[in-house]
Amino acid sequence: MCDACGCNITPGDRHLIYKPVTPSGNAVTTLQNLLAENDRQALHNRAHLNAHGVLAVNLMSAPGAGKTTLLESTIAALKNELRLAVIEGDLETENDATRIRAQGVPAVQITTGSACHLDAHMVHDALHTMALDEVDILFIENVGNLVCPASFDLGQHHNVTLLAVTEGDDKPAKYPVMFRATDLLLLNKIDLLPFLDDFDPEKALQHFRALANPAPLLHVSAKKKTGLNGWLDWLRRQVSARRGRTEHMLQTAL
Amino acid sequence: MHELTICQALLKQVETVTAEQRACGVERITLRIGPLAGVQPELLEQAFLTARGGTCAATAQLVIEHEALRVRCRECGAESAATVNNLVCARCGDWRTQLLSGDAMLLQSVELMLPDPEASHV
Numbered sequence: 525m526c527d528a529c530g531c532n533i534t535p536g537d538r539h540l541i542y543k544p545v546t547p548s549g550n551a552v553t554t555l556q557n558l559l560a561e562n563d564r565q566a567l568h569n570r571a572h573l574n575a576h577g578v579l580a581v582n583l584m585s586a587p588g589a590g591k592t593t594l595l596e597s598t599i600a601a602l603k604n605e606l607r608l609a610v611i612e613g614d615l616e617t618e619n620d621a622t623r624i625r626a627q628g629v630p631a632v633q634i635t636t637g638s639a640c641h642l643d644a645h646m647v648h649d650a651l652h653t654m655a656l657d658e659v660d661i662l663f664i665e666n667v668g669n670l671v672c673p674a675s676f677d678l679g680q681h682h683n684v685t686l687l688a689v690t691e692g693d694d695k696p697a698k699y700p701v702m703f704r705a706t707d708l709l710l711l712n713k714i715d716l717l718p719f720l721d722d723f724d725p726e727k728a729l730q731h732f733r734a735l736a737n738p739a740p741l742l743h744v745s746a747k748k749k750t751g752l753n754g755w756l757d758w759l760r761r762q763v764s765a766r767r768g769r770t771e772h773m774l775q776t777a778l
Numbered sequence: 779m780h781e782l783t784i785c786q787a788l789l790k791q792v793e794t795v796t797a798e799q800r801a802c803g804v805e806r807i808t809l810r811i812g813p814l815a816g817v818q819p820e821l822l823e824q825a826f827l828t829a830r831g832g833t834c835a836a837t838a839q840l841v842i843e844h845e846a847l848r849v850r851c852r853e854c855g856a857e858s859a860a861t862v863n864n865l866v867c868a869r870c871g872d873w874r875t876q877l878l879s880g881d882a883m884l885l886q887s888v889e890l891m892l893p894d895p896e897a898s899h900v
Contacts (some may be wrong), residue, residue: 549806550890552795558788558809641780672780676881697863701816704865704877733873736849736865759892 538715554773562676565644569651569679574773576656579766580664581759582678585686586695590712592620594686594746594755595663599627601749601756606660606763611650612668613642620665630654641672644679660763670695674702682707682762689713689720693728696735704735708742708758715745779823784883785829791885796834801848801890804838812845813862815883819844847880 557563573580583591592612599608610631612620621633632650634642647664656662664680666673685706687695690713697705703709709732711725729741740758744751792804811819819842828839849860851867852875858868860880871879 528814550798550799550801550892551887552792552890553887554885556791556885558784558791558885561787561790586883639780639783641783643783671816675784700863701814731863734864734866736873736875736877738874740850 550709559677562644565582565648566677566679569644569648569732570681572648572651573656573662573681574770576659576699577767577770578656578659578662579759579763580662580680580682581762582664582666582673582680582683583686584666584670584673584683584706585668585688585712586670586691588614589668589686589688589691590746591665591668591686592748594710594712594744595624595665596627597746597749597752598663598759599624601752602661602759603628607658608658608758609654609662611647611664613641613646613665615640615667617708635725636667640667640669641676641677642666642678647678661759664719670699670702674699674705681766682708684708686710686712687728689723689725691723693725694721694731696728696731700735703732704737707739708755709737709739710755711741711743712746714743714751715748781817782871784817785822785825788826788885789829789833789835792835792838792888793833795888796890799890801834801893802865802893803891804888806839806843806889807835807892808843808888810843810845810882810884810886812880812882813847814836814877814881815828817883843886845879845882848878849875850878851875 568612585591595610601732602608608629610624610632612631613636614620615636615710618633621631624631632653634650636642636646642664664678683706687701687709689711711728717723725743732741742751742754744755792807796804796898811817822842823840830836830838847862848857849865849867850857851872852868853872854867854870856867857878865875867875869899
Protein backbone atom coordinates (compact mmCIF):
# COMPACT_ATOMS: atom_id res chain seq x y z
CA MET A 525 0.00 0.00 0.00
CA CYS A 526 1.38 3.38 -0.90
CA ASP A 527 0.31 6.78 -2.14
CA ALA A 528 2.61 6.67 -5.12
CA CYS A 529 0.86 4.28 -7.47
CA GLY A 530 -2.74 4.21 -6.37
CA CYS A 531 -2.61 0.70 -4.95
CA ASN A 532 -4.52 1.90 -1.91
CA ILE A 533 -7.67 1.90 -4.06
CA THR A 534 -9.33 -1.46 -3.68
CA PRO A 535 -12.08 -3.14 -5.70
CA GLY A 536 -14.37 -2.31 -2.75
CA ASP A 537 -14.06 1.45 -2.99
CA ARG A 538 -13.48 1.73 -6.71
CA HIS A 539 -17.17 2.49 -7.43
CA LEU A 540 -16.83 5.65 -5.34
CA ILE A 541 -14.25 6.99 -7.75
CA TYR A 542 -15.41 5.77 -11.13
CA LYS A 543 -18.49 7.42 -12.58
CA PRO A 544 -20.30 6.03 -15.59
CA VAL A 545 -20.30 8.09 -18.76
CA THR A 546 -22.13 7.82 -22.03
CA PRO A 547 -20.23 8.02 -25.30
CA SER A 548 -20.24 11.60 -26.56
CA GLY A 549 -19.02 11.02 -30.09
CA ASN A 550 -16.25 13.57 -29.59
CA ALA A 551 -13.53 10.96 -29.90
CA VAL A 552 -10.06 11.82 -31.11
CA THR A 553 -8.01 8.86 -32.31
CA THR A 554 -4.33 9.20 -31.44
CA LEU A 555 -2.63 5.77 -31.57
CA GLN A 556 0.39 7.25 -29.83
CA ASN A 557 2.73 5.13 -27.73
CA LEU A 558 2.19 5.96 -24.06
CA LEU A 559 5.90 6.45 -23.61
CA ALA A 560 6.28 8.56 -26.76
CA GLU A 561 7.97 11.37 -24.85
CA ASN A 562 10.50 9.01 -23.27
CA ASP A 563 11.07 7.41 -26.68
CA ARG A 564 11.73 10.81 -28.27
CA GLN A 565 14.26 11.61 -25.58
CA ALA A 566 15.87 8.17 -26.04
CA LEU A 567 16.23 8.79 -29.79
CA HIS A 568 17.91 12.09 -28.98
CA ASN A 569 20.26 10.37 -26.51
CA ARG A 570 21.17 7.74 -29.11
CA ALA A 571 21.90 10.38 -31.74
CA HIS A 572 24.07 12.23 -29.20
CA LEU A 573 25.97 9.02 -28.34
CA ASN A 574 26.40 8.19 -32.04
CA ALA A 575 27.76 11.66 -32.75
CA HIS A 576 30.46 11.03 -30.15
CA GLY A 577 31.14 7.46 -31.31
CA VAL A 578 30.09 6.00 -27.95
CA LEU A 579 28.72 2.46 -27.55
CA ALA A 580 26.08 2.48 -24.80
CA VAL A 581 25.19 -0.74 -22.96
CA ASN A 582 22.20 -0.90 -20.61
CA LEU A 583 22.93 -3.41 -17.86
CA MET A 584 19.87 -4.86 -16.12
CA SER A 585 19.19 -7.53 -13.50
CA ALA A 586 17.52 -8.23 -10.20
CA PRO A 587 19.15 -6.57 -7.16
CA GLY A 588 22.32 -8.36 -6.12
CA ALA A 589 22.84 -10.32 -9.35
CA GLY A 590 26.33 -8.83 -9.71
CA LYS A 591 26.07 -5.85 -12.08
CA THR A 592 28.59 -3.67 -10.25
CA THR A 593 30.97 -6.59 -9.70
CA LEU A 594 30.75 -7.39 -13.42
CA LEU A 595 31.61 -3.77 -14.20
CA GLU A 596 34.59 -3.89 -11.81
CA SER A 597 35.95 -7.04 -13.49
CA THR A 598 35.25 -5.62 -16.96
CA ILE A 599 37.05 -2.39 -16.15
CA ALA A 600 40.05 -4.30 -14.76
CA ALA A 601 40.26 -6.28 -18.01
CA LEU A 602 39.61 -3.51 -20.53
CA LYS A 603 40.76 -0.22 -19.05
CA ASN A 604 44.11 -0.21 -20.89
CA GLU A 605 42.43 -1.11 -24.16
CA LEU A 606 39.18 0.90 -24.29
CA ARG A 607 38.00 4.12 -22.66
CA LEU A 608 35.13 3.27 -20.32
CA ALA A 609 32.57 5.30 -18.37
CA VAL A 610 29.61 4.34 -16.21
CA ILE A 611 26.23 5.79 -15.31
CA GLU A 612 24.98 4.23 -12.08
CA GLY A 613 21.27 4.10 -11.29
CA ASP A 614 20.16 3.46 -7.72
CA LEU A 615 17.29 4.46 -5.50
CA GLU A 616 19.71 5.83 -2.92
CA THR A 617 23.47 6.14 -2.18
CA GLU A 618 26.58 6.82 -4.26
CA ASN A 619 28.09 3.46 -3.22
CA ASP A 620 28.19 1.91 -6.68
CA ALA A 621 29.65 5.01 -8.34
CA THR A 622 32.32 5.10 -5.63
CA ARG A 623 33.23 1.48 -6.39
CA ILE A 624 33.58 2.31 -10.10
CA ARG A 625 35.62 5.48 -9.50
CA ALA A 626 37.99 3.42 -7.34
CA GLN A 627 38.81 1.55 -10.58
CA GLY A 628 39.92 4.81 -12.20
CA VAL A 629 36.88 5.16 -14.46
CA PRO A 630 34.51 8.17 -14.51
CA ALA A 631 31.10 7.39 -13.02
CA VAL A 632 27.96 9.50 -12.70
CA GLN A 633 25.47 8.43 -10.04
CA ILE A 634 21.77 8.95 -10.67
CA THR A 635 19.75 8.52 -7.50
CA THR A 636 16.18 7.95 -8.53
CA GLY A 637 14.58 8.38 -5.10
CA SER A 638 11.47 6.25 -5.23
CA ALA A 639 11.59 5.58 -9.00
CA CYS A 640 12.31 1.94 -9.71
CA HIS A 641 13.93 2.47 -13.12
CA LEU A 642 16.04 4.90 -15.13
CA ASP A 643 14.35 6.85 -17.91
CA ALA A 644 15.70 8.65 -20.96
CA HIS A 645 15.49 12.08 -19.32
CA MET A 646 17.62 11.05 -16.33
CA VAL A 647 20.21 9.56 -18.67
CA HIS A 648 20.17 12.68 -20.83
CA ASP A 649 21.01 14.87 -17.83
CA ALA A 650 23.84 12.52 -16.89
CA LEU A 651 25.21 12.51 -20.47
CA HIS A 652 25.59 16.26 -20.35
CA THR A 653 27.94 16.03 -17.37
CA MET A 654 30.27 13.59 -19.18
CA ALA A 655 33.19 14.07 -21.59
CA LEU A 656 31.75 11.72 -24.23
CA ASP A 657 34.55 12.33 -26.73
CA GLU A 658 36.80 10.48 -24.32
CA VAL A 659 34.57 7.41 -24.05
CA ASP A 660 34.40 4.21 -26.15
CA ILE A 661 31.89 2.26 -24.02
CA LEU A 662 29.34 3.79 -21.69
CA PHE A 663 27.78 1.29 -19.32
CA ILE A 664 24.44 2.28 -17.87
CA GLU A 665 23.84 0.22 -14.74
CA ASN A 666 20.08 0.31 -14.35
CA VAL A 667 18.22 0.07 -11.05
CA GLY A 668 18.19 -3.53 -9.79
CA ASN A 669 14.71 -4.61 -10.89
CA LEU A 670 13.49 -7.16 -13.43
CA VAL A 671 10.23 -5.37 -14.23
CA CYS A 672 10.18 -1.61 -14.71
CA PRO A 673 13.52 -0.91 -16.46
CA ALA A 674 12.40 -3.08 -19.39
CA SER A 675 9.75 -0.54 -20.41
CA PHE A 676 12.02 2.48 -20.76
CA ASP A 677 14.33 3.01 -23.74
CA LEU A 678 17.32 5.02 -22.55
CA GLY A 679 19.02 5.52 -25.92
CA GLN A 680 21.34 2.54 -25.39
CA HIS A 681 22.56 0.41 -28.29
CA HIS A 682 22.30 -2.90 -26.45
CA ASN A 683 20.60 -4.44 -23.45
CA VAL A 684 22.59 -6.90 -21.39
CA THR A 685 20.82 -8.84 -18.64
CA LEU A 686 22.42 -10.73 -15.79
CA LEU A 687 20.80 -13.76 -14.22
CA ALA A 688 22.58 -15.06 -11.14
CA VAL A 689 22.36 -18.83 -10.65
CA THR A 690 21.27 -18.14 -7.06
CA GLU A 691 18.01 -16.69 -8.40
CA GLY A 692 16.27 -19.64 -10.03
CA ASP A 693 16.32 -20.95 -13.60
CA ASP A 694 12.72 -19.89 -14.33
CA LYS A 695 13.39 -16.14 -14.12
CA PRO A 696 13.07 -15.68 -17.92
CA ALA A 697 9.57 -17.22 -17.73
CA LYS A 698 8.61 -15.03 -14.78
CA TYR A 699 9.94 -11.75 -16.24
CA PRO A 700 9.43 -12.25 -19.99
CA VAL A 701 9.37 -8.57 -20.96
CA MET A 702 12.90 -7.96 -19.73
CA PHE A 703 14.43 -11.22 -20.96
CA ARG A 704 12.76 -10.90 -24.36
CA ALA A 705 14.35 -7.46 -24.82
CA THR A 706 17.92 -8.48 -24.01
CA ASP A 707 20.71 -8.73 -26.60
CA LEU A 708 22.96 -10.83 -24.37
CA LEU A 709 22.21 -12.93 -21.30
CA LEU A 710 24.96 -13.53 -18.74
CA LEU A 711 24.47 -16.40 -16.29
CA ASN A 712 26.48 -14.98 -13.41
CA LYS A 713 27.88 -16.56 -10.24
CA ILE A 714 28.39 -19.74 -12.26
CA ASP A 715 31.11 -20.74 -9.74
CA LEU A 716 28.31 -21.37 -7.20
CA LEU A 717 26.54 -23.87 -9.45
CA PRO A 718 28.09 -26.97 -7.74
CA PHE A 719 26.52 -25.84 -4.45
CA LEU A 720 23.01 -25.37 -5.84
CA ASP A 721 20.78 -28.31 -6.63
CA ASP A 722 17.87 -26.30 -7.98
CA PHE A 723 19.41 -24.32 -10.85
CA ASP A 724 19.68 -26.08 -14.21
CA PRO A 725 21.44 -23.90 -16.84
CA GLU A 726 19.80 -25.97 -19.59
CA LYS A 727 16.35 -25.14 -18.19
CA ALA A 728 17.28 -21.44 -17.98
CA LEU A 729 18.24 -21.59 -21.66
CA GLN A 730 14.94 -23.32 -22.55
CA HIS A 731 12.91 -20.67 -20.72
CA PHE A 732 14.96 -17.98 -22.46
CA ARG A 733 14.50 -19.47 -25.96
CA ALA A 734 10.76 -19.87 -25.33
CA LEU A 735 10.69 -16.06 -25.48
CA ALA A 736 11.86 -16.32 -29.12
CA ASN A 737 15.06 -14.52 -28.22
CA PRO A 738 18.09 -15.71 -30.24
CA ALA A 739 20.58 -13.70 -28.09
CA PRO A 740 23.72 -15.50 -26.89
CA LEU A 741 23.84 -16.85 -23.33
CA LEU A 742 27.24 -16.88 -21.60
CA HIS A 743 28.33 -18.47 -18.33
CA VAL A 744 30.42 -16.11 -16.20
CA SER A 745 31.57 -15.46 -12.69
CA ALA A 746 32.20 -11.74 -12.36
CA LYS A 747 33.69 -12.23 -8.90
CA LYS A 748 36.06 -15.11 -9.76
CA LYS A 749 36.73 -13.53 -13.18
CA THR A 750 35.95 -16.77 -15.00
CA GLY A 751 34.26 -17.07 -18.39
CA LEU A 752 34.74 -13.36 -19.01
CA ASN A 753 36.47 -13.73 -22.39
CA GLY A 754 33.21 -14.30 -24.26
CA TRP A 755 31.72 -11.17 -22.69
CA LEU A 756 34.83 -9.08 -23.36
CA ASP A 757 34.95 -10.27 -26.99
CA TRP A 758 31.26 -9.46 -27.38
CA LEU A 759 31.98 -5.91 -26.17
CA ARG A 760 34.98 -5.58 -28.52
CA ARG A 761 32.84 -6.73 -31.47
CA GLN A 762 30.11 -4.18 -30.64
CA VAL A 763 32.68 -1.39 -30.36
CA SER A 764 34.21 -2.16 -33.75
CA ALA A 765 30.77 -2.55 -35.36
CA ARG A 766 29.81 0.87 -33.97
CA ARG A 767 33.06 2.43 -35.21
CA GLY A 768 32.36 0.96 -38.65
CA ARG A 769 28.91 2.53 -38.63
CA THR A 770 30.26 5.92 -37.50
CA GLU A 771 32.90 5.89 -40.29
CA HIS A 772 30.26 4.90 -42.83
CA MET A 773 28.07 7.78 -41.62
CA LEU A 774 30.97 10.22 -41.95
CA GLN A 775 31.84 8.95 -45.43
CA THR A 776 28.29 9.22 -46.71
CA ALA A 777 28.08 12.72 -45.24
CA LEU A 778 31.15 13.86 -47.24
CA MET B 779 5.70 0.81 -9.84
CA HIS B 780 6.35 2.39 -13.21
CA GLU B 781 2.61 2.40 -13.95
CA LEU B 782 2.32 5.81 -12.29
CA THR B 783 5.10 7.19 -14.51
CA ILE B 784 3.31 5.79 -17.54
CA CYS B 785 0.03 7.32 -16.35
CA GLN B 786 1.64 10.73 -16.01
CA ALA B 787 3.01 10.44 -19.56
CA LEU B 788 -0.47 9.39 -20.71
CA LEU B 789 -2.12 12.37 -19.03
CA LYS B 790 0.37 14.74 -20.64
CA GLN B 791 -0.64 13.43 -24.05
CA VAL B 792 -4.32 13.70 -23.15
CA GLU B 793 -3.83 17.31 -22.03
CA THR B 794 -2.16 18.11 -25.36
CA VAL B 795 -5.10 16.62 -27.30
CA THR B 796 -7.59 18.47 -25.09
CA ALA B 797 -5.84 21.80 -25.63
CA GLU B 798 -5.56 21.23 -29.40
CA GLN B 799 -9.30 20.50 -29.65
CA ARG B 800 -10.21 23.38 -27.29
CA ALA B 801 -12.20 20.90 -25.20
CA CYS B 802 -13.26 21.62 -21.65
CA GLY B 803 -12.77 18.13 -20.32
CA VAL B 804 -12.27 14.45 -21.04
CA GLU B 805 -14.97 11.80 -20.76
CA ARG B 806 -13.13 8.66 -21.71
CA ILE B 807 -9.61 7.56 -22.51
CA THR B 808 -9.11 4.30 -24.41
CA LEU B 809 -5.78 2.48 -24.28
CA ARG B 810 -4.60 -0.57 -26.19
CA ILE B 811 -2.30 -2.76 -24.12
CA GLY B 812 -0.68 -6.05 -25.07
CA PRO B 813 0.41 -8.66 -22.52
CA LEU B 814 4.08 -8.06 -23.44
CA ALA B 815 3.88 -4.29 -23.01
CA GLY B 816 5.38 -4.55 -19.55
CA VAL B 817 2.49 -2.87 -17.75
CA GLN B 818 -0.24 -4.41 -15.64
CA PRO B 819 -3.63 -3.06 -16.78
CA GLU B 820 -5.01 -3.35 -13.20
CA LEU B 821 -2.11 -1.32 -11.78
CA LEU B 822 -2.44 1.19 -14.59
CA GLU B 823 -6.14 1.64 -13.75
CA GLN B 824 -5.31 2.22 -10.10
CA ALA B 825 -2.46 4.59 -10.87
CA PHE B 826 -4.75 6.50 -13.22
CA LEU B 827 -7.18 7.22 -10.39
CA THR B 828 -4.35 8.87 -8.46
CA ALA B 829 -2.70 10.62 -11.39
CA ARG B 830 -5.82 12.12 -13.00
CA GLY B 831 -6.54 14.43 -10.06
CA GLY B 832 -6.14 18.11 -10.97
CA THR B 833 -5.88 17.39 -14.70
CA CYS B 834 -8.39 17.90 -17.52
CA ALA B 835 -9.13 14.17 -17.15
CA ALA B 836 -10.02 14.43 -13.44
CA THR B 837 -13.40 12.75 -14.04
CA ALA B 838 -12.47 10.70 -17.10
CA GLN B 839 -13.05 6.99 -17.40
CA LEU B 840 -10.16 4.78 -18.44
CA VAL B 841 -10.92 1.91 -20.80
CA ILE B 842 -8.22 -0.63 -21.55
CA GLU B 843 -8.55 -2.77 -24.67
CA HIS B 844 -6.41 -5.88 -24.59
CA GLU B 845 -4.29 -6.74 -27.59
CA ALA B 846 -3.95 -10.43 -28.43
CA LEU B 847 -0.53 -12.05 -28.43
CA ARG B 848 0.27 -13.60 -31.83
CA VAL B 849 3.45 -14.88 -33.43
CA ARG B 850 4.58 -15.97 -36.90
CA CYS B 851 7.02 -18.86 -37.16
CA ARG B 852 10.21 -18.02 -39.08
CA GLU B 853 10.67 -21.72 -39.88
CA CYS B 854 7.25 -22.99 -41.01
CA GLY B 855 5.46 -19.66 -41.53
CA ALA B 856 2.43 -20.55 -39.40
CA GLU B 857 0.70 -17.85 -37.37
CA SER B 858 -0.49 -18.79 -33.91
CA ALA B 859 -1.62 -17.47 -30.55
CA ALA B 860 1.01 -17.41 -27.80
CA THR B 861 1.43 -16.64 -24.12
CA VAL B 862 3.87 -14.17 -22.53
CA ASN B 863 6.45 -16.76 -21.56
CA ASN B 864 5.87 -19.21 -24.40
CA LEU B 865 6.25 -17.63 -27.82
CA VAL B 866 7.10 -20.87 -29.64
CA CYS B 867 5.25 -21.87 -32.80
CA ALA B 868 2.03 -23.73 -31.96
CA ARG B 869 2.32 -25.77 -35.18
CA CYS B 870 5.94 -26.94 -35.41
CA GLY B 871 7.23 -26.05 -31.92
CA ASP B 872 10.20 -23.99 -33.16
CA TRP B 873 11.18 -21.08 -30.92
CA ARG B 874 12.32 -18.85 -33.78
CA THR B 875 9.16 -16.80 -34.11
CA GLN B 876 8.41 -13.18 -34.80
CA LEU B 877 5.96 -11.22 -32.66
CA LEU B 878 2.97 -10.05 -34.71
CA SER B 879 1.06 -8.35 -31.91
CA GLY B 880 0.96 -8.23 -28.15
CA ASP B 881 3.50 -5.59 -27.09
CA ALA B 882 1.38 -2.49 -27.79
CA MET B 883 1.05 0.26 -25.21
CA LEU B 884 -0.99 2.83 -27.09
CA LEU B 885 -3.24 5.74 -26.36
CA GLN B 886 -5.93 4.75 -28.81
CA SER B 887 -8.49 7.50 -28.45
CA VAL B 888 -9.70 10.32 -26.24
CA GLU B 889 -13.38 11.27 -25.94
CA LEU B 890 -13.66 14.95 -25.20
CA MET B 891 -16.23 17.20 -23.58
CA LEU B 892 -16.68 20.20 -25.86
CA PRO B 893 -18.06 23.55 -24.68
CA ASP B 894 -21.81 24.01 -25.21
CA PRO B 895 -22.00 26.48 -28.16
CA GLU B 896 -25.26 27.99 -26.83
CA ALA B 897 -23.86 28.60 -23.37
CA SER B 898 -21.06 30.70 -24.81
CA HIS B 899 -23.60 33.31 -26.09
CA VAL B 900 -24.90 34.10 -22.59
